[in-house]
Amino acid sequence: MASTSARALSLLSMLTGGSTLTADELARRLGTSRRTVRRDVETLRELGYTVDPVKGAGGGYRLGPGGALPPLVLDEEQVVAVVVALQTTSTVLRGIEDSSRRALATVRQVMPRRLRRDADAFTVTAVPNQWEFPAPAPEADLVRTVGAAVRRREVLRVDDGDGTRSLEPHHLVVWAARWYLVAHDRSRGDWAVLRLDRLTSLETTGVPFTDRPLPEGGPGALVQRTPDRGDHLAPWPCTGSAVLDLPAEVVARFAPGGAVVRGLDGGRCELSMGAWSWIGLAGLYTTFGSPMTDVRPRELRDAFARAAGHLTAAVGRPGSA
Structure with a gap:
């Protein structure tokens, strides 16, 4: 690396992934020594970042909570992921188009010139193909409400057209351009797959629940193999x-x-x-x-x-x- 500051920014980028990385792995990726890694970790701590040591056989370093807000540190692959994702959000979510455009403009402004050229190379327009059998994207507020209940592990009370149901929301799954909620139905004592845009009278209860073991294959496989997942016949000619x-x-x-x-x-x-x-x-x-x-x-x-x-x-x- 050309300088301590450049190494420290690269180290910060590696640690923001949330995983624990060993000193040997960090040294290999930075092209330096374990001692230099330790010095760069101290540099980040002096700048206000919480870098926690992790002891044991799988030990190393990880970025802890709190501390200063990290600068935007992206590599070329991350730039592609961010730019493409922000330009295609409208295909799976409504009410977020303007926010996506503003976010893309903000991200682009703080990119280094070299990465900005990479970002501009991935300007795309998403147009659905008839073979994709698209469906109207759900409202962002609906996804936000249900997603918050999933994250907080709080019971939802909903109406899916067949009556009121008390659900333990576990996962949101996007499949075939449609949003599904994988939940455990307390009333029926079984797992349920529900189309997110079919839910009405959505009510967050604040009642916590504990995780359950998911069916075989996880939430994605459950959505795919469930015939009764709230789908309606699309209005084709x-x-x-x-x-x-x-x-x-x-x-x-x-x-x-x-x-x-x-x-x-x-x-x-x-x-x-x-x-x-x-x-x-x-x-x-x-x-x-x-x-x-x-x-x-x-x-x-x-x-x-x-x-x-x-x-x-x-x-x-x-x-x-």
Whole structure:
């Protein structure tokens, strides 16, 4: 490093990740010695930062709470992450567009010139594709309220359209551009997955709860395999349904956003979904590779017949190598 100040800033950047780093690891990343690391740690302490020593086999240093507000210390990869995230927030959250623009302008102003050039290289415009099956993003205030209850581990009382429920909110999950709350339902004594934007009459109770062991795979896997997660059929120009010879948990994992899965007996399920055309909707159903019955409406059945004709003709006319 060219100077003590440059090393100290780099050391601060490494420690702001929240993990404990050994003196050997810090020395390797800084390209210096353990003794120099100790001196740079003392420099940070003199500047008002709390750098705690961690003893034991996995010991080292970590940044403690309190102290002075750290300056903006970012490397090239962190610059890319911050800039792209701030420019694409509107795709998953409403009511935060202006705040994101102002935050990006503030971050850019305090960047060194070299990193500012890197940031400007990642100016992007996020445009949803029809294949993404987008949904309206939830309001930032809603996410903030529920997220605070998750962080504080406080019971929520909500209405999801089926009545009032008392929930222990554990995690927020974004999947298929939709926000879900993973919670333990006190009334039903089981885990529940709820669409965040479907919740009404949201009330924070201030009642604390203790953590529970999550189901296998964690919150993300639970959202993916839960058919009854509060989804409604998206308002596409063409919508239909069919019964598949597949378990609801499997179909729920791979169904596009805006689809609805309903479990049936015998390891079958009913899948309802939509698309921009009947032939496009028929193509979506064929991706599951399952026998189908009770296909509705007639337009979807006709689209399956046309698709079958196209596929049969394609098989009968092999192209040149």
